[in-house]
Amino acid sequence: MTKAFPHRTHTNVFIWVAAIICAIVSLAVIITGMVVFVGYMIIHPRVPFISVTSASLDNLRYDQAGLLEIQMLIVIRAENDNARAHASFSHTSFILSFEGEVLAKLVADPFDVRKNSSTDFNYVVSSSQIPLDPMQMEGVDTSLKRNEIAFDLRGNSRAMWRVGPFRSVKFWCRLECELRFHTSNRTYIKSRRCSSKSK
Template structure:
């Protein structure tokens, strides 16, 4: 299972104020849990590369949207990711808007099947090297718009981004390690 997620700290916080005679140097801050996305599964189902430099692949990916907040629902929209090999776009992944109730998740299963892609220059050299070392790397980049409905405060809107390095063994399709290298960010 792959796991890639991070933390976003909203511009508002709940602070617990200590008395002036307290020995604590700063008030503690109780941050709410902000919705995000992570890759929870990936598998290289098929990889073809012929002697003419034409490449095609099929990859199964599960991207999971997470709302760990007990007091607010979240709506994800404008969901889009691009899967690339050595900078070459392989496929664009999209999803319709959806809402996640409090303390819930929603998994978006994608079966990404590329068309035949002619590789030239560095990309052709990289796939040759990847096949020889039995390790191939893809990058997933994208995100979504999130509206976080926080009771009387109202909606809080932001974008969440996901950047993942997905490594696979071409000989059997499994991921190289149990945790991909992902870095989500929000703004």
């Protein structure tokens, strides 16, 4: 009686080559990830941030016809307080408004901030006479009575760390704050909220 034995097939050499290549690629990915992680832990960069450092309301004119005219200086600082990492900023743009009325758009070209340093931008906003609707006029009247007027500043800047061959992912620095001034002497009322830094 003749017994049947299972037929043995040899694995194709191309399959072995493909398996070896996949293993090498996987190992390279793991090693690269570990190197990046170790580099990040060594660098350990603090998150760059943007903030309003000062402002001045140089001119505020409002008449009973509902016409508003302002001139304002806003100083926005991009800060990188990490001693080991450079930071790059791009897509920097802010909108200044009052009672929903857009007064100005503040922008900046891409720029770098060195290690443990900062860069200031002085924005001068000078508006022509802005006609206000009844609700906006009521808001101005209320502000004058309480000796405080507020303007909305909204915007963001995209930041990225740079240290040698290592680059972190990009992230947004978002700024949402009220610029408040005393209407009697037009002095700026500082606020910790006018910063993208984590509280």
